[in-house]
Amino acid sequence: MQWLDAAPAILAAALVLIGPGLLLAWSVGTRSFALVALTPLLSVSLIVVAAIVSAFVGMPWSSLAVFLLSLMVSGAAFTVSRWRGRPKANRLVGDYRALYGLLGTLLAAGIIGARLIYVFGRPDSISQTYDNIFHLNAIRYILETHQASSFTVGGMTGIPFYPAGWHAVVSLTSQLAGTSIPVAVNATNLVIGAVVWPASCIFLCQQVLGQSRLASALAGLMSAGFGAFPIMMVDFGVLYPNLLSISLLPALLALGIQLLKLSVAPDFPPALCGVVLLLAAPGVALAHPSTLMAFLAFLAPAVLMVFFGSWRQWRLEWPQSRIRAGSWTSILLAGMLASVVAWLIVRPPAEAAFWPPIQSPLGALAELALNAQMDRPPAVVVSAFVAIGTVLILRKPKLWWAAGMLAMACMLFVAVSSFRPGRVRDFLTAIWYNDSYRLAALVPVAGVLVGTCGAFWVARRMQEVVQDFENRRPVAARGAGSRVRTTRGPVWVGAATVIAIAVLSQLGGVSYSANKARTSYELGVSSPLLTADEMAVLNDMQDLVPKNAVVVANPWNGSALSYALADRTPILFHVLNDNATLNDRILLDRLREAGDDPDVCLAVRALNVTFVLDFGKQEINNGSHPAPGLENLEDTGIVTKLSEHGEAKLFRLDACK
Structure with a gap:
């Protein structure tokens, strides 16, 4: 775009x-x-x-x-x-x-x-x-x-x-x-x-x-x-x-x-x-x-x-x-x-x-x-x-x-x-x-207020110096009509001051801040919140997952953004949740045991979960909040893989029907 x-x-x-x-x-x-x-x-x-x-x-x-x-x-x-x-x-x-x-x-x-x-x-x-x-x-x-x-x-x-x-x-x-x-x-x-x-x-x-x-x-x-x-x-x-x-x-x-x-x-x-x-x-x-x-x-x-x-x-x-x-x-x-x-x-x-x-x-x-x-x-x-x-x-x-x-x-x-x-x-x-x-x-x-006062004073002093110089010039040197007091010099000084500040003020901290901030918006293979592979899975998700579906996802690895970016609801919307339930914890810890543990299926049905996102172990701010229930799900026989890009995967949950 x-x-x-x-x-x-x-x-x-x-x-x-x-x-x-x-x-x-x-x-x-x-x-x-x-x-x-x-x-x-x-x-x-x-x-x-x-x-x-x-x-x-x-x-x-x-x-x-x-x-x-x-x-x-x-x-x-x-x-x-x-x-x-x-x-x-x-x-x-x-x-x-x-x-x-x-x-x-x-x-x-x-x-x-x-x-x-x-x-x-x-x-x-x-x-x-x-x-x-x-x-x-x-x-x-x-x-x-x-x-x-x-x-x-x-x-x-x-x-x-x-x-x-x-x-x-x-x-x-x-x-x-x-x-x-x-x-x-x-x-x-x-x-x-x-x-x-x-x-x-x-x-x-x-x-x-x-x-x-x-x-x-x-x-x-x-x-x-x-x-x-x-x-x-x-x-x-x-x-x-x-x-x-x-x-x-x-x-x-x-x-x-x-x-x-x-x-x-x-x-x-x-x-x-x-x-x-x-x-x-x-x-x-x-x-x-x-x-x-x-x-x-x-x-x-x-x-x-x-x-x-x-x-x-x-x-x-x-x-x-x-x-x-x-x-x-x-x-x-x-x-x-x-x-x-x-x-x-x-x-x-x-x-x-x-x-x-x-x-x-x-x-x-x-x-x-x-x-x-x-x-x-x-x-x-x-x-x-x-x-x-x-x-x-x-x-x-x-x-x-x-x-x-x-x-x-x-x-x-x-x-x-x-x-x-x-x-x-x-x-x-x-x-x-x-x-x-x-x-x-x-x-x-x-x-900004104090700095503008300083810049204004400097610019006005420079204008006054130029104006005084213009006024002191011999009449013959000013040309025809020069008996009228000129203001062209001070105007040019003001314009030059504005241009100089526009250029010089952008050096140092502003350039550094812009370059540093730009890295926070880059989408690549190792982006800290959402990688290019994970974004690709979220894009696939919009075609593969019904809009009213609920998804199991570990919010710490960026998969909670399925809500904002794919309009599909995760069980947890953020890494900090005062409304997290026992069922949420059961699914994150033990979903892979759905074939053997009836408590897992009770949690699945309570939350109406039908899909799973696995974005691996990379977490924002280098955190460590593992979700063992989502690891290696394809080996359990309880899911069907719908999309895979790199380590990012989207599954349909087949267990607990």
Whole structure:
């Protein structure tokens, strides 16, 4: 399959991530580039809420459920805004500055999109990683059960709740495009990484630098210049839900900055901004709750800065301001308490946060300084701009919140990657499973903002130097009409800066991340999750096995993907199952004894098993979870071989009729 063949799926993914939220964003008064940046955020919120509501009322999951909810919420928002009087937009619909943000997004989309296409290789490739067993099968589970609620998807493996925002989005892409699950996955991730992420970053940077064309272009380039995100999230894990939630995070932070009145280019009055923030938060929370906790942590420096700045003003006008000071202090304390409670609750079970530290604190700081997290090569150009931006921000007290955001991201990475296991490390980072990769991916959120400030300052200084040179040139040397001040030189300098950063930012960490991630999507004779031979058997399975058949398969060797890739149901959908039964264990351990052991036949009939997949002993992550009941079945006389490619085999079970 070629990428041109995947165009309908890519367009469907774009429609899913843009369509639902566009009407709502417009209804609440969003205009200019904010309309572009906030639409995916609101779309994901509508999708996750529609998934829960549709499951609750018994409505089959489809784009219709999302459309109806979008229509109702948008209608209510429009009615309320008309009743209260629509606030005057700070920027008009046709404001040409919105085009700068769009052009910056397109610039980044070209770079990131090319990288992701290189990583995926083919539109129907799959990530050969541990977590992808769950992700792919969860999408099939949604399509089969017609439910995408975060309270039902986990039922596939017997857990009561799983944040299924990403899975719901991909399921809609698959439904709309009528394409396979792998194609829908790659198409959706392409749109998330190449469009949603840079647009979100540009919107955050506009809160500091405004909507100039240079700032928008540089922000887009910076979003493409970090090896830790977005590419690392389609490599390690694989952490697709984090890819979606982190891509939305900068836009959510931008709303928080506007709510605190720290933005140089606000799109909403504070009250309306708060409403939009509340509408957007569910999307991030149910894409992955840990990213909502990152939002609280990253916004905390800005909240404290505003509070203490206000407190100084209150002290100057104490008799008139004491009630206000007391009220806001109480609100802050209540918010801090609620945040701490959420910080302690919104985390996985302690036994799941098992990842150890990987380096010393000095090593962690060195990686951060060079943007070389997780052993990636240094991103020299990007790191230089981040360093320059940090110095500039520290010289401007009104922007200290941006430095605080970066400091918070760095502190969390240092803690997870270098602190000793214990209560302090668990308190700070167990929300992210104590996993260094997940927190390394959060650093670019703040890094893009600070790095763009640095790049913008350098570009403007270069433009000023050229402009000054142009102004100092003798009139005769400038030619006819030269008495009018020229701006051609600075424009060319800005363009040259953009081109230079576009090229240089792709060296080092980004190239390494792309090359490393590409190996995770290669299908070969020894691929870690599913080999080429095993894929061939799954392809044969679609013709040889009835669609409603149940298959015995060891999930650790990749055969559980018969569900996602061949639409045939295995007895276990993932390697971790809270709903595994004694019958499942009997079949995996003793199926070959079906001719002599009546308990085996009881298990076969209880599970309605009629076929067997044997993908050998190679397991994901070099695991060892043998299924002796499936070994050498052709020697037992209880099966008929239907397909064989290498060591991968498909059998029909003849015993226990």
